[in-house]
Amino acid sequence: MADSFNDYFEENTQWVTGNSSAPVAEPPKPPKSRREMRKRRKKKQRKHWLIALTVIVVLGLIGSATYFGVRRLSAVRAQNEMNERLSEDYEGPGSGQVSFTVESGEDALAIGKRLVKAGVVKSAEAFANVVSANNVNLYPGTFELKKHMSNADAMKILSDTSMAKGFFDVRAGERVSDVVKGASEMSGIAESEFTSIVDGDGSGILPSxxxxxxxxxxxxxxxxxxxxxxxxxxxxxxxxxxxxxxxSLGVPTGSEREKILNMASIAEAEVNKKDDYGKVVRVILNRLDKGMTLGMDSTVAYGNNVKSAEITQNMLDDSSNKFNTRIHKGLPPTPISNPGDSAIQAAIDPPQGNWLYFVTTDLNSGETEFTDNADEFDKLVQKYKANNEDAN
Incomplete structure (x- = not known):
């Protein structure tokens, strides 16, 4: 059967032309078979689905174009905004006074953000861009700046260590007592406040x-x-x-960390060449393995709060000094200084060797010679004395 009367007549009505003034309708054709009717219906359904699918695809393409167009516009807008921030700047040297502190480890952008907050520069991004373009380092310390400075002027001051105030330097191999004295002088805080903490248990400051x-x-x-x-x-x-x-250096935690600091501090005090640090550590380890005393003058000096050159024979013979490694076996009770990176790295991975002795035979050049033979050690001591006498 046809889907509707209209469909039926459209399918079965024919028109003829001729001399007559009006078309003459032929008798209607007999209905088609059910199979053919079903085929026609399926064909129409497929057509409807194809149209619907086409509409969906077109709408999808329009939606995608709109989405990516909006994204592109947003990206362009964001880039324009960034370009504007990178060009933002105040003119002139500024006015007024701003005390500004740069912390160790801060990058240019982080510093720039705090400069903006303090009213010094106009844009953190623009400031960081100027620093990068000029390839300069910004140093920690407290600097005197001004309100509304140009990025270049602010950068110039923050990259000049001579302009920093309250800038304290802790040197590798320096003892805590020296650090405390210098920190007290620069900070204006009483040295007794430092020593009371150092002589305490370090609660809330030191690791276990x-x-x-x-x-x-x-x-x-x-x-x-x-x-x-x-x-x-x-x-x-x-x-x-x-x-x-x-x-960051990968030093093991716990007691091993304290041991490494201890050995590194001795190496830092005994020699002054980076390549010799590891050899000194190996001497320490070899002597510990053999049950020998370390025999380090630097530890004796530390226990007496003097420099190695100021050691006396009485100091060397003093068994009450717990840092006297000429008498007491094992490592000293604590490190004897604050060692630097090179000495610490040498203590982590010292070179292999059988050395048991070493002597700095040339004090001017810092040349240090190592040996595993006691007789050879005696010769090195004589060489040291001869060089030292020539130097005097």
Missing amino acids: EAGGKFEGWLEPGQYDIKSKTSAKEILKMMVDRRIKKLD
């Missing part, structure tokens, strides 16, 4: 493996101590940076 002793746990480097208001803040800043550095 330090055993309450600060020696070896102050990281060498530059610090802005003017911005701190107490000795505890300053010491904690140095210890925190030390822990962070040890972690």
